[in-house]
Amino acid sequence: MVLNGFDIGSGYENYEAKKPFTFADHSSIGCGGYARAAFYPKTTEGLSALIGKLEADKVPFYVVGNMTNVLPPDGESRRVFVCMNKLKDIRTKDGVYVSAGVTAGELLHKCKALSKTGAEFLEGIPCTLGGALYMNAGVKGAYIGDITESVTVLKKGRLRVIKRKDCTFSYKHSAFMDDETVIVGANLRLENADKEKIGKKLEEYRARRAHLPKGRSMGCVFKNPEGLFAGELIEGTGLKGFRVGGAKVSETHGNFIINDRGATSAQVRTLIGIVKNAVFAQYKIRLEEEIRILE
Numbered sequence: 001m002v003l004n005g006f007d008i009g010s011g012y013e014n015y016e017a018k019k020p021f022t023f024a025d026h027s028s029i030g031c032g033g034y035a036r037a038a039f040y041p042k043t044t045e046g047l048s049a050l051i052g053k054l055e056a057d058k059v060p061f062y063v064v065g066n067m068t069n070v071l072p073p074d075g076e077s078r079r080v081f082v083c084m085n086k087l088k089d090i091r092t093k094d095g096v097y098v099s100a101g102v103t104a105g106e107l108l109h110k111c112k113a114l115s116k117t118g119a120e121f122l123e124g125i126p127c128t129l130g131g132a133l134y135m136n137a138g139v140k141g142a143y144i145g146d147i148t149e150s151v152t153v154l155k156k157g158r159l160r161v162i163k164r165k166d167c168t169f170s171y172k173h174s175a176f177m178d179d180e181t182v183i184v185g186a187n188l189r190l191e192n193a194d195k196e197k198i199g200k201k202l203e204e205y206r207a208r209r210a211h212l213p214k215g216r217s218m219g220c221v222f223k224n225p226e227g228l229f230a231g232e233l234i235e236g237t238g239l240k241g242f243r244v245g246g247a248k249v250s251e252t253h254g255n256f257i258i259n260d261r262g263a264t265s266a267q268v269r270t271l272i273g274i275v276k277n278a279v280f281a282q283y284k285i286r287l288e289e290e291i292r293i294l295e
């Protein structure tokens, strides 16, 4: 089968292939151009076959989840996209195994049905499990790495199970960033609890997020420097509401950039640069992006 110039072979019934793949439609920030092709593996075997084929043919690719922490490129990406959000499986024999494409919402719904507690802090984070593990997503004091037993990855054509200690989770960091491993799923450490308690915890986490800005964004753009809040530093520079074209620094949360008027990725990048320069000029602190900038 040839898809927009890529010969992707045949016999890979376990994934769907689509073209074109427009970033404005698929990313939470809603800007950027397109990829020539996108693939949606539905099983681990399909994923394995697809990655094997792309690697053998030296086709550059990105693996993505819900695209809620990425800034896609304008124009055509040099890479094809492997979209994990159809790889959905939650198995509860010998612990809780969750596939990379399961969203936080789906996981929490299942946990409540099974009376399992521990993952409630993911409430409202618009992630897939794979994206959460890659980014070590969470909220202050509770991160996905804290409840992970092991992560199943695809590396050099083989499935491997990586123990938590070897995932080197830390603030907004995981070992998966260092070698661009494909995350397939994870075993999570969850405890039993009654449904009412779980429901209350979910409500608490939901309430804490009520103040977050609405609109298209990537969540927090910058990591918090040790002991400080990037949002407060940005607010201190007076840049709240400052805009470059369709991209603006949120009026309610300095660490969010909102796309409210058809921004291009270049405009978002320019705004990121302006914010970094302003924070450095005022505080001599270099902000570091939390978001991943795709090429």
Ligand SMILES: Cc1cc2nc3c(=O)[nH]c(=O)nc-3n(C[C@H](O)[C@H](O)[C@H](O)COP(=O)(O)OP(=O)(O)OC[C@H]3O[C@@H](n4cnc5c(N)ncnc54)[C@H](O)[C@@H]3O)c2cc1C
Residues within 6 Å of the ligand: 028, 062, 063, 064, 065, 066, 067, 068, 069, 070, 084, 100, 124, 125, 126, 127, 128, 129, 130, 131, 132, 133, 134, 135, 136, 137, 138, 139, 176, 180, 181, 182, 183, 184, 217, 218, 219, 220, 292
């Ligand atoms: C409104 C809003 C609120 C947010 N709130 C929070 C919050 O409270 N806490 C928080 O931590 N984050 C938050 N985020 C950011 C974002 O949701 C998280 O970083 C999330 O973990 C990203 O998951 P994703 O599935 O969208 O990953 P993507 O954005 O698709 O990908 C992120 C990175 O992970 C890589 N990746 C994704 N899946 C895989 C995989 N299976 N294997 C290998 N690499 C993979 C991608 O290549 C990319 O580099 C928020 C974002 C938004 C838009």
